[in-house]
Amino acid sequence: MNIEQFYPLFLQADKVTIDSRKIARNDIFFAFSGDNFNAATLAEKAIDDGALAVIVEQPEFENKDRNIFYVPSTLEFLQQLSIHHRSQLNIPFIGLTGSNGKTTTKELIHAVLSEKFNVQYTFGNLNNHIGVPLTILSIKPEHEMAVIEMGANHQKEIEFLCTIAKPDFGYITNFGKAHLEGFGGFEGVIKGKSELYTYLKNNHQTIVVNENDPIQVEKTEGYSPKITFGKEGADYSFESFSEEHFVGLIYQGEKAVSKLTGDYNFTNLCVAASLGLHFGINFEQIKHAVEQYTPTNMRSQVVKKENRTLVLDTYNANPSSMTASLHNFVTFEGSKTIIIGDMLELGIESEKEHQNILKLAHDLHFDEIITVGNHFKAVNASELAFENTAQLSEYLQQHKIQSENILLKGSRGIALEKVIDFI
Secondary structure (H helix, E strand, O other), rough: OOOHHHHHHHOOOOEEEEEEHHOOOOEEEEEEOOOOOOOOHHHHHHHHHOOOOOEOOOHHHHEHHEEEEEEOOOHHHHHHHHHHHHOOOOEEEEEEEEOOOOHHHHHHHHHOOOOOOOOEEEOOOOOOOOOHHHHHHOOOOOOOOEEEEEEOOOOOOOHHHHHHHOOEEEOOOOOOOOOHHOOOOOHHHHHOOOOOHHHHHHHHOOOEEEEEOOOHHHHHHHOOOOOEEOOOOOOOOEEEEEEEEEEEEEEOEEEEEEEEEEEEHHHHHEEEEEEEHOOOOHHHHHHHHHHHHOOOOOOOOEEEOOOOEEEEEOOOHHHHHHHHHHHHHOOOOEEEEEEEOHHHHHHHHHHHHHHHHHHHHHHHHOEEEEEEEHHHHHOOOOEEEEOOOHHHHHHHOOOOOOOOOEEEOOHHHHHHHHHHHHH
C-alpha cells in the first residue's frame, strides 16, 4: 500500500485515530504497536465496529478484502500521509513553537482568527511527531486556515516537524529554560527553537517577531517578510493594562481584557491580535475573541473556591515560567500560599534551578511555601516539602490552607491538580 493509492480512501473518512477506544464509524485506525501492546490485534474488531480502514505494521494481520492494510511502519505512513495531505491544502498554515506559552498562544490565535475564518488547530497538547500529523489529517475542505503547535525537547525536532507542517507563517513565543537536559543547555534551546526560523527563511515565508524580545530581533534581523509587534515603529503596537489580575491590551485607544492572569500573557495576546489585524480582522472582533476566551486547561487559570482565589498553572513548569508565575502572584492582594511542584527535564542544572526558585519564593515573602516532588525536597528542609501529591493531599485533609490566594504551579508529571479537592 502506498500513499497515492490510499489517499482517495482517506478522503472518504471522517477522521484518523490512533486510539482504539475512540474508533467511530467511518474512521481510519492506525494500529500502533509498542513494547506491551499491539493494536493490530484489534484490527478486525475495528472494522466490525465500522472503521473504514485499518493500517497495521505486521503483515500477518493484513486483510485487504476488509480494508486492513500492511505497511512497514504505521508511524512513517501516518507522517507521509499527512505530508501528502498538506501538499493538497492551499490555505495559510501558522506554525508555533517556544519554551513557554505555546498552547495558550495557539488557542488565542485560534479564537481571534475564528472571528472571520474557519480555523483548524492543534487540539490539546498534540504537538509532537504524532500529534502534528494527526492535526494536519483533521483538516477538511471547509477549513480556511490552520494553526499548528510544535513542541520539542531536543534539537532537530522542530526542523522535522516543519517538514510535515510546512508553515507559511511562524512565531516563537520565547526562549526559556525548558527541556535543558534534552537541548543541552540554554544555548541549545535557542538553537533548537530557531529551527523554525531556518525553515521559514529557507522557504521565504513570513516570520512573526516580538520586537521586545532581543533574541527574536537578533535571529530575524534584516529578514523579510515578517510581521512585527511591540516597540514603536513595529507593524502593530499595543499597551498593557490589568483589571483584577486579568491582563489586557490596548490598541489605538481601545481596550480588551482577557480572563488570563500574568503579565507574561500580554505578548500572547499581542501576537494573536497582530495576526488578526494582518488577516483583516478589526479590533472590535479581536476584543470579542479575547474577552470570550476562557482558559480551562490549568494554564494561567483563575478560579474562585470558597471565597478564595486559586491560580491554576499545573500543566507545565520550568525556571522561566516559574519565575514569571511567582512574580505575578506576589501582586495579588491579601495572604498568599504557593504550592510549587518539581520542574522536570533540567538535567545537571536541576538542583541549582530548584534552589534558585526556592530562594525567590522566600525573597518574595509568601505567607506559606509548599513544595511537591523530590527535586524540591532535596533543597527544601521545611516540613512543608512533600515527595508527591498523595502526601500533600493527606496533609491538607488535616491542615486547611488559610490564605486568601493560592497558587499551584508545577510540571505536568507532578499533577498538582490532584490536590485541588483538598484545598
